[in-house]
Amino acid sequence: MRVHFWGTRGSLPASMTFQAVEQKIVKALQAAKGLNFSRDEDILHFVQNSIPFSVRGTFGTNTSCMEISGGDEYVICDAGTGIRDLGNHLAASGSAQNPSVFHIFISHLHWDHIQGFPFFVPAYIPGNRINIYGCHSGLLQAFENQQQSTHFPVNLHEMRAEINFHQLEPEQIVTISGFEVNPFAQQHPGVSFGYSFVKDGKKLVYSTDAEHKSEATTPDYPFINFIRDADLLVFDAQYNLLDAIDSKLNWGHSSNLAGVELAVSAGVKRLCLFHQDPTDDDSVLEDKLAKTRSYHKIYAGSEHQMQIDLAFDGLEIDF
Numbered sequence: 001m002r003v004h005f006w007g008t009r010g011s012l013p014a015s016m017t018f019q020a021v022e023q024k025i026v027k028a029l030q031a032a033k034g035l036n037f038s039r040d041e042d043i044l045h046f047v048q049n050s051i052p053f054s055v056r057g058t059f060g061t062n063t064s065c066m067e068i069s070g071g072d073e074y075v076i077c078d079a080g081t082g083i084r085d086l087g088n089h090l091a092a093s094g095s096a097q098n099p100s101v102f103h104i105f106i107s108h109l110h111w112d113h114i115q116g117f118p119f120f121v122p123a124y125i126p127g128n129r130i131n132i133y134g135c136h137s138g139l140l141q142a143f144e145n146q147q148q149s150t151h152f153p154v155n156l157h158e159m160r161a162e163i164n165f166h167q168l169e170p171e172q173i174v175t176i177s178g179f180e181v182n183p184f185a186q187q188h189p190g191v192s193f194g195y196s197f198v199k200d201g202k203k204l205v206y207s208t209d210a211e212h213k214s215e216a217t218t219p220d221y222p223f224i225n226f227i228r229d230a231d232l233l234v235f236d237a238q239y240n241l242l243d244a245i246d247s248k249l250n251w252g253h254s255s256n257l258a259g260v261e262l263a264v265s266a267g268v269k270r271l272c273l274f275h276q277d278p279t280d281d282d283s284v285l286e287d288k289l290a291k292t293r294s295y296h297k298i299y300a301g302s303e304h305q306m307q308i309d310l311a312f313d314g315l316e317i318d319f
Contacts, residue, residue, distance in 0.1 A: 001202050002069040002318045003232065007062030007082020008311040010209075010238045010253065010275035011112055014061045020281065027055045054282035060313025063112040064208060064275060066234065070199055073101040073177040077195065077206045077234075079117040079132075082313065087121035099127035103177050106134035107208050108192040109142040117143060118152050128161035133168055133176070135183050135193045140165045184226045186210035188252035196226065202319065203229060205268075208236040208275045211244075211252045216262060228266045231319045234311065235259040237273035240288070256292040260308070264300045270319060273310045285310060 031051055037043045047056050065082030068075040076083065083104075090096040102122060107113055122128045132139065143165070147156040156163070168174060170193065173182045180198040185191055187210060194207035205227045215221055227233050237256040239248055244255040256273055263271045273292065276285055289310040296308055309317065 001197075001199065001204055001232075002316060003204065003234070004067045004069065005060075005065075005082070005274075005311045005313060005315045006067060006086045007065040007078075007080045007116070008060050008274055008276055008313055008315075009063050009080075009112075009278050010236070011063075011278050013063055013081050014276075014278035016058060016061060024055050024282075027051075031055070052286060054286040058282050058312070059276060059285045059310065062313050063115065064107070065116060066206060068179075068197060068204065071178050073103060075177055075179065075197070076102060076104045078107055078113045078208070079104055079120065080112050080114070081116040081119075083116040084119040085313070087119070087123075091121045096122050096125060100129075101177075102128065102130045104130065104132045105181070105195050105206075106132060106136075106139065107194070107206070108188060108190055109134075109136055109138060110190065110209070111146070113209075114142060114146060118147050118154065123159045123161045123163065126160045130161050130163045131166060131176075132163065133166045133181075135168050135170055135185070136191070137167060139167060182226075184223075186223075187213070189250075192252070194226065196230070202231050204319075205230045205233045207234060209252055210236050210254060211250070212254050212258045212262065216258060219265075221262075224262060224266045227262065227268060230266070230268045232270045232272060232317060233259075233263055233266075233268045234272045234274045235263070236275040237288075237292075238275045238277045256288060257295055260292060260296045260299055263306060264296070264304065268306060270307045270309070270317070272317065273308070276311070 028051055062082035062085060063080030064078040065080045066077040067086060123130055144156050168183050170183050170185045173180050178199055182196045183193045186194050192209040197204045236254050237259045238253040239255050241255045241257045259271055259273060293308050
């Protein structure tokens with residue numbers, strides 16, 4: 001499988017100010033002070049190998065959207081603002097002009113997970129077929145509501161693709177586009193659903209907007225079985241530990257440290273932190289990733305093998 005992250009922020013898009021860009025340029029020039037570059041290739045090599053990611057790049061601004069590759073049809077998790085970039089990419093490559101089938105799995109109906117759909121180019125192209133799946137009974141209504149004339153100029157039913165809504169049942173496995181898909185109820189205001197995708201012996205778990213409290217430390221915690229032996233776990237780690245257990249308790253999100261502990265308990269092979277807090281800038285997120293990796297070695301031992309990433313817009317993972 002391959003996953004491509006088109007949107008990785010939680011709650012709302014995180015804009016980047018000119019001051020933030022300016023500071024990146026200053027830090028890059030400071031790092032290059034005294035160096036001479038005779039070729040453009042030397043500059044690129046310096047940027048890619050001598051400057052931290054938080055300076056040369058960004059973890060991104062879009063809300064949740066992840067694409068799963070592995071077949072002829074498009075499989076997508078959530079329709080945050082990242083789905084706009086996916087649609088624009090397909091349009092720029094010419095792929096959007098070919099009739100295609102899209103399968104979009106919605107974790108829950110909070111706006112940051114559906115707000116990009118009105119800007120999804122393939123939804124306006126006749127011949128495309130878009131299947132939207134979720135476990136909430138109000139799935140269709142939520143998509144209709146955000147495109148009412150009060151909020152948006154184009155009604156959902158005026159989009160020219162064929163759009164169908166399908167309600168799934170939690171823990172009832174269905175086969176869609178060659179994947180065995182299993183939805184799992186998670187603790188979150190209004191309830192959120194994680195999804196496991198199994199195909200050709202590989203297991204991916206997409207688990208965002210989920211809070212794990214004290215019961216998560218017990219060996220029979222149901223979530224552990226849900227993610228057990230996953231080749232890749234995409235995990236909501238919006239908060240640090242203090243926020244998760246104190247000031248933002250019951251807000252429906254988890255921490256990076258909980259992600260490590262649950263992944264280790266379940267034998268997960270690769271952990272990817274997701275749903276980044278919009279108030280965390282690139283340097284904060286880079287530091288969070290480093291501290292998460294350090295905690296993993298302390299918690300599981302230096303010999304324990306589990307790769308840890310922090311999702312950013314544009315990240316691709318093959319597994």
